[in-house]
Amino acid sequence: MEIEQITLKNNFRATMDSILDNIHEHGYAVIDDAFPEGIIEELLNDCLENQPEFKPAGIGRQQDSQLNAQIRKDKTLWLTGNSPAQADFMALMGELRLEVNRNFFLGLFDYECHYAKYEIGDFYLKHLDAFKGKSNRVFTTVCYLNTPDAGGELLIYTQDSDDVIARVAPKAGTLVVFESERFPHEVLAAESARYSIAGWFRMNNSMVGTVDPAS
Ligand SMILES: O=C(O)CCC(=O)C(=O)O
Numbered sequence: 645m646e647i648e649q650i651t652l653k654n655n656f657r658a659t660m661d662s663i664l665d666n667i668h669e670h671g672y673a674v675i676d677d678a679f680p681e682g683i684i685e686e687l688l689n690d691c692l693e694n695q696p697e698f699k700p701a702g703i704g705r706q707q708d709s710q711l712n713a714q715i716r717k718d719k720t721l722w723l724t725g726n727s728p729a730q731a732d733f734m735a736l737m738g739e740l741r742l743e744v745n746r747n748f749f750l751g752l753f754d755y756e757c758h759y760a761k762y763e764i765g766d767f768y769l770k771h772l773d774a775f776k777g778k779s780n781r782v783f784t785t786v787c788y789l790n791t792p793d794a795g796g797e798l799l800i801y802t803q804d805s806d807d808v809i810a811r812v813a814p815k816a817g818t819l820v821v822f823e824s825e826r827f828p829h830e831v832l833a834a835e836s837a838r839y840s841i842a843g844w845f846r847m848n849n850s851m852v853g854t855v856d857p858a859s
Pocket residue numbers: 760768773786797798829830831840842
């Protein structure tokens with residue numbers, strides 16, 4: 645491995661430890677300044693450069709894109725890892741995937757992620773990213789690339805009630821991770837452009853179960 649890659653991953657160590665602790669205790673984690681220096685700026689530039697390619701969310705991956713447009717208004721672009729910024733980000737998430745597997749005895753095999761852009765008024769109504777037994781998404785990650793002045797908060801709800809357990813004002817460099825089947829969440833209407841990367845760690849359907857902490 646190149647020195648740069650090792651340094652990058654070492655600088656992510658504290659973030660990974662904090663994610664593991666918080667997932668273990670609460671099932672979710674909200675970490676400020678989660679990434680090594682410079683990466684978020686590079687990702688935002690990469691995201692802005694690729695804006696012409698963004699498509700209304702869900703098209704091509706969801707069955708009913710019309711219904712989809714009523715529940716979410718963001719535009720997205722899947723990351724491929726074909727720019728240095730994307731490759732760095734995916735390398736860090738790959739490392740996190742291995743750590744989560746080691747700690748919770750899981751077989752997460754993949755990480756997929758997309759850029760998301762919420763323009764003024766765009767939102768994503770309360771939803772779950774995965775349904776028990778129906779999806780192979782186990783953990784959701786959201787990484788914010790800019791800091792809007794107001795609006796676009798992420799609300800995370802308790803499993804069985806309408807109580808908000810976390811209200812996250814998007815901030816460049818903040819990383820949110822939560823169990824995809826467990827936490828309904830929503831994005832309030834953006835009041836200025838809001839850029840992020842939403843991603844999912846996945847497991848084979850046959851293996852999907854509850855998280856089994858190491859201790
Ligand atoms: O951007 C966020 O804060 C959450 C996005 C989300 O819930 C999703 O893309 O499924």
